[in-house]
Amino acid sequence: MADAIETLTRKDFVSDQEVRWCPGCGDYAILAQMQRVLPEMGIAREDMVFISGIGCSSRFPYYMNTYGLHTIHGRAATVATGLKVANPDLHVWVITGDGDSLSIGGNHLLHVLRRNVDLNIILFNNAIYGLTKGQYSPTSPPGTRTYSSPMGSVEQDFNAISVALAAEATFVARSVDRNTKHMAEILKRATEHRGTSFVEIYQNCNIYNDGAWFFATQADVKDDQTVILEHGQPIIFGKDRDKGIRINGLSPEVVTLGNGVSESDLLAHDETLDNPAHAYLLSRLTHPDYPVPFGVFRCVERPIYEEQIVAQGRQAVEERGAGDLNALYHATDTWIVPEGPDAETVQEIHEELPTSNIIPDIDQEDPMAPRTALQQLLYDPISSLDLPAPECVSADTSVADAVETMRSKNMGCLLVVDKQGLLRGIFAQGDLFEKVAGRDIDLKKITIDSLMTKDPTALKTSDPIGHLLHLMSLHGFRHIPIVDPDGRPVGLASFKVMLKFTGGLFSDDISPN
Amino acid sequence: MNLNYSLHNDTVKHVDLSFYVEVQKDNRVNQVIAKMQTSQRKCALVMDQGKLIGIFTAHDIARRVIDQSEALNEPIETIMTPDPLTLKSDITLIEAIRFMSDKPHRYMPVVDAEGRVLGTLTHYAIIKYMSDHFPEEIYNLPPTPDHFASTRDGA
Ligand SMILES: Cc1ncc(C[n+]2csc(CCOP(=O)(O)OP(=O)(O)O)c2C)c(N)n1
Ligand code: SF4
Ligand SMILES: [Mg+2]
Numbered sequence: 001m002a003d004a005i006e007t008l009t010r011k012d013f014v015s016d017q018e019v020r021w022c023p024g025c026g027d028y029a030i031l032a033q034m035q036r037v038l039p040e041m042g043i044a045r046e047d048m049v050f051i052s053g054i055g056c057s058s059r060f061p062y063y064m065n066t067y068g069l070h071t072i073h074g075r076a077a078t079v080a081t082g083l084k085v086a087n088p089d090l091h092v093w094v095i096t097g098d099g100d101s102l103s104i105g106g107n108h109l110l111h112v113l114r115r116n117v118d119l120n121i122i123l124f125n126n127a128i129y130g131l132t133k134g135q136y137s138p139t140s141p142p143g144t145r146t147y148s149s150p151m152g153s154v155e156q157d158f159n160a161i162s163v164a165l166a167a168e169a170t171f172v173a174r175s176v177d178r179n180t181k182h183m184a185e186i187l188k189r190a191t192e193h194r195g196t197s198f199v200e201i202y203q204n205c206n207i208y209n210d211g212a213w214f215f216a217t218q219a220d221v222k223d224d225q226t227v228i229l230e231h232g233q234p235i236i237f238g239k240d241r242d243k244g245i246r247i248n249g250l251s252p253e254v255v256t257l258g259n260g261v262s263e264s265d266l267l268a269h270d271e272t273l274d275n276p277a278h279a280y281l282l283s284r285l286t287h288p289d290y291p292v293p294f295g296v297f298r299c300v301e302r303p304i305y306e307e308q309i310v311a312q313g314r315q316a317v318e319e320r321g322a323g324d325l326n327a328l329y330h331a332t333d334t335w336i337v338p339e340g341p342d343a344e345t346v347q348e349i350h351e352e353l354p355t356s357n358i359i360p361d362i363d364q365e366d367p368m369a370p371r372t373a374l375q376q377l378l379y380d381p382i383s384s385l386d387l388p389a390p391e392c393v394s395a396d397t398s399v400a401d402a403v404e405t406m407r408s409k410n411m412g413c414l415l416v417v418d419k420q421g422l423l424r425g426i427f428a429q430g431d432l433f434e435k436v437a438g439r440d441i442d443l444k445k446i447t448i449d450s451l452m453t454k455d456p457t458a459l460k461t462s463d464p465i466g467h468l469l470h471l472m473s474l475h476g477f478r479h480i481p482i483v484d485p486d487g488r489p490v491g492l493a494s495f496k497v498m499l500k501f502t503g504g505l506f507s508d509d510i511s512p513n
Numbered sequence: 514m515n516l517n518y519s520l521h522n523d524t525v526k527h528v529d530l531s532f533y534v535e536v537q538k539d540n541r542v543n544q545v546i547a548k549m550q551t552s553q554r555k556c557a558l559v560m561d562q563g564k565l566i567g568i569f570t571a572h573d574i575a576r577r578v579i580d581q582s583e584a585l586n587e588p589i590e591t592i593m594t595p596d597p598l599t600l601k602s603d604i605t606l607i608e609a610i611r612f613m614s615d616k617p618h619r620y621m622p623v624v625d626a627e628g629r630v631l632g633t634l635t636h637y638a639i640i641k642y643m644s645d646h647f648p649e650e651i652y653n654l655p656p657t658p659d660h661f662a663s664t665r666d667g668a
Contacts, residue, residue, distance in 0.1 A: 010656075019655040028653035035656065063656070178648040206649060217648065374516060377643075378650045403579055412572070429575035433555060437574045438546040438585065463658040466647075470654045473644035476637060495636035500614035502643065506517045506607060 008039040010475055011457060015065040021056060026177035026203035027124060031063055032474050033180055037187045048091045051080045053105055055097035056131045057124035057203070074105025077112035080119050081305070088306045091191075092119040099129040102138040102158050113167035115305040116195040122187075123160055123198070126205035127212045134208030146208075161283035161297055164198040165276045171197040172279060173296045177204060178217040180474060182228070182294060189296055195304055215287050216294075225287060229295030234266035235282075237291045245285070252281060254290060271299045373505045382468060382482055383461040385501055387491030390415040390481060395424060399436065399451065400443035402427055413479045415489045416452050422487045425452035428479055458483045461490065465501075468493050516646045520607040525600055525623050528642040530632020533620065535560055538567070542578065542592055543585040545569060556620035556633050559593045565630050567593030570620050599624045602631050610639060 013035040021027045038048070048066040052058035054073035061068025071079045076094045084092050094112075101109045101123050112121070128146065129135040135148035139160060143152040164172045171193040175183040183201065190197035202213040216226045227237035227245070235245040236257070244266035246255045255261050270278060279298040286292060317323075376384070391405060392415045402414055406429065413428035427448045435451050436443070458481040459467055471477050472495060482491040533556040536545045545557050555571035569589055577592060578584050584592055599622045600609055613621060613636065621634045644651040 014656040017660075019660040021655075024649045024653050026649075026653055028655055029648065031656070032652060032654070178652065180648075180652055204649070204653075206653075219645070377516075378647065400580060403575065407576055412575075429571055430555070432575045432579050433571035434550065436579060437571075438543050438550070440582070443580055457657075459658065466650055467654060467658045469640065469644050469651050472637070473641045473651060478637070495619075495640055496614060498640060499610050499636060502520075503607065503611040503614050506520055 008045065009453070010035045010039060011455065012045060013038050013065050015063050017062040019063055020059060022207050024206045025056070025130075026126065026205070027057055027060070029177040029180060030122070030124065030183065030201055030203065031060065032470075033183045033187060034060075034064065036475055037184050037191070041188070041191050043091050043191075047089065048093070049080075049083060050093045050095055051076045051083070052095040053097070053100035054131065055100045055124075055129070056205075057097040057126075058095060058100055058131075060095040074100055074103070074108055076100070077105065077108045077121065081112055081115070081117050084117050084119055085306045085309055088118070088310060094119055094121040096121065096123050097130070098123065098125045098127060098137045098139040098160070099132075102160065102163070106138070106163075109163075110167040113164055113169040113196050113198060116168075116170055116302050117305045118194055118196070118307075120190045120193075120197040121199065122190075123200045124203040125160055125200050126203045126209055127157075128205050128209035130205045130208055140209075159283055159286070160200040162280060164200075165280050165283060165298060168276075169198045169298070170195040170300050170302050171296070172283075172298045173198070174200045174202070174294050176202040176213060176216055176294060178213075179294070186296070189299070193299060195302055216292055225291055227285070227291040227293050229269045229271070229282065229293050229297065231269055231271045231296065234263045234268045235293075236263065236266065243291075245290070247281075250281075252285060252290065269295075271296045273298075274300060373507075376465075377502065377505060378466040378469075379464045381462050382459060382465055382491075382493065385465065385491075385493065385497055387482060387493055387497060390489045390492040392417045392421070392489055393427075393448070394418070395449040395452070396447050398444050399432075399441075399446050399448055402448050403432065403443060411492075412494065413492070414448070415481050415492065416448060417489065421489075423456070423458055423481055423483050423489050425449075425454050426456040426479060426481060427452040430478065456481060458487070458489075459493070460485065465498075468498065472498065516643060519646065520610070520643075521605055523606050523642075524603050525606060525609050525634050526602045526631065528606070528634065528638045530623055530634060530638065532556065532635045532638060533558055533622075533633035535630075536569075536589060537561070538590040538593075539588045541585070542587055542589055545589045546574065546578075546585075556635065557589070558622055558630060558633065559589055560630075564628075565597070565599070565622055565624070566590075567595045568597040568620065568622065569593040572619060597622055600634055601626070606639065606642070609634060613639075 045066050050061035050064050050066055050068040052061050052070050053076040058070060061070055069079060076096050080092050080094045083090060125139050127137055127139045129137050134146050136144050136146040136153045138158045140153055141157050142155060145152050161172055161174055171190065173186050175186040186199055190199050202216060204213060216222055223239040227235055237243055242257050244255055244257060245252050246265055247267050276298060282293050282297055391409050391411045393402060395416050406414060413426055415423060416425035416427055418424050431451050457471060461482055468480055471480055478495050480493045481489050482493055484490050532554055534548050534552050534554045536548060536557045536559055538559050538561045549557055557569045558565055559567035559569060602623050602625050619636055623631045623634050625631055
């Protein structure tokens with residue numbers, strides 16, 4: 001284990017691998033949240049392992065700058081269990097899909113859950129096999145038409161949360177790719193739980209099952225069709241928060257508050273109940289009859305598998321001494337199989353697969369069509385923004401001088417460059433606020449080198465504006481340096497620049513569609 | 514969902530106004546800063562008997578307090594910006610955006626018709642509100658723009 005954990009940032013978790021998911025895939029949003037949340041968890045990167053099976057979702061480990069294993073279809077949980085027993089100090093994540101963990105790996109999932117190995121399982125549920133190009137999965141509802149069920153699936157689907165509860169999982173939660181804030185909270189809760197954390201994330205496969213979860217994500221309907229579970233709180237939902245869940249006998253029913261129904265009549269959520277019946281009942285709230293719950297269904301304590309296994313091993317050694325593997329092998333009858341004829345040389349046949357047209361070209365658009373305000377906001381290059389020139393200083397500038405420069409130039413941040421003029425850091429008012437304000441620090445004596453954000457995320461003028469919005473809204477970066485292809489700052493993008501651009505972009509001539 | 518339509522029809526009430534802390538006028542500057550730091554809010558609204566009388570932000574800290582350690586023990590009242598500009602809760606977002614992008618203000622208290630404080634509108638909350646309209650185009654992006662592969666992976 002690393003002794004001192006340096007403060008990590010999102011960038012530390014971004015690997016250098018090309019991300020091979022279709023543009024617009026919900027997997028990206030999950031990746032972004034993971035990379036956002038992990039730096040806050042105080043776990044060293046070298047203590048972290050991402051283990052996946054097979055599927056689009058299972059490509060995840062490549063994109064995390066941690067240890068990772070892309071294993072066998074359905075067996076991520078199994079490999080993870082082995083790893084955790086061999087090295088219980090590791091912080092292990094299992095990344096899997098609805099096909100990977102509920103079809104071929106169903107058995108393995110059940111057993112890791114009941115054993116309560118201390119790891120976190122994230123199941124990307126897109127209700128389809130994405131990687132193999134769109135066959136129905138165990139979470140596709142009956143009637144789903146896919147390439148492998150052209151007349152509609154005749155199979156009853158699984159409810160991943162119900163399955164996990166039935167398998168005695170100690171932490172069971174659900175979130176959705178498009179509610180990034182909620183997902184971040186759930187990922188943190190999963191990290192904190194001791195024992196197996198099972199998190200189902202509704203993920204949109206925009207190529208083979210687009211819209212499977214739109215009932216839970218479209219702004220105009222989601223509040224009436226979902227409910228956010230909060231421990232200790234009555235289960236209330238709806239755009240006007242005027243509906244709730246009441247228990248009638250053994251069945252839940254949707255009631256409207258008022259007219260004699262008050263909050264105290266509603267079912268209150270308790271994630272800590274030892275009896276899983278409450279959580280199971282909530283898991284049966286399904287669309288369209290009920291609002292679909294998001295949040296933590298169950299969070300209980302139970303002894304951890306690897307701790308007990310390791311303790312038993314230790315006890316056995318204490319009582320009987322260390323074993324001898326060689327002696328064990330030869331303990332009973334052994335014999336030697338004579339060597340056979342040389343193995344035939346297998347000729348490998350490589351077929352050239354066409355690489356183009358694997359996915360439909362969703363970017364195709366009429367080149368003559370005028371660009372809408374929206375296209376400009378999302379896809380136009382950053383060079384079309386009116387960016388202020390950055391104020392650049394060197395890393396040995398004293399904090400006192402930096403404060404003075406920001407003041408006189410009226411800048412919220414300074415960019416730090418090296419002798420070649422290449423971007424090395426960013427020093428912002430936020431750093432003063434977080435690291436200096438209220439502390440007894442002599443600003444003349446320290447340089448900004450120790451306070452700045454080193455090697456900050458920067459974009460190029462040719463990158464799309466949408467990526468600025470991505471970094472700003474998901475990671476809260478107020479200032480983003482814009483650099484030339486060599487890495488020299490040429491501009492400074494900020495919240496303000498974005499607002500100004502937006503304000504000018506949309507005319508007041510609007511139609512409600 | 515049409516962002517243009519939403520910006521013209523949703524009001525400032527519809528964005529997350531929770532990015533602020535409330536402090537009292539006689540709190541000392543260092544108490545206020547500590548409260549802002551622990552709650553990770555860069556804006557403090559200064560109240561006097563339930564009424565908004567001033568605003569104090571991370572921007573003010575960087576410009577007016579950071580190298581003035583003697584100010585830390587003063588009551589916040591002496592260093593805040595008094596009588597801050599406020600936004601009425603029923604103005605549309607496009608109006609708020611245009612207003613805020615012309616002004617130096619990063620944080621604007623939002624008040625209802627009776628003058629009660631409902632929260633604080635921040636640049637960040639507006640950006641987040643806009644991005645929420647395009648999860649696919651904004652949230653579902655790779656970590657860096659050049660991370661896209663030319664073809665997707667197949668089994
Ligand atoms: C042993 C084995 N059987 C079948 C396959 C074909 N296969 C690859 S991915 C996959 C299903 C993936 O579905 P899911 O886990 O939902 O991942 P997604 O692509 O949807 O993220 C299948 C059946 C395989 N690779 N290996
Ligand atoms: S096929 Fe679907 S799940 Fe797979 S990368 Fe493409 S959009 Fe994502
Ligand atoms: Mg799938």
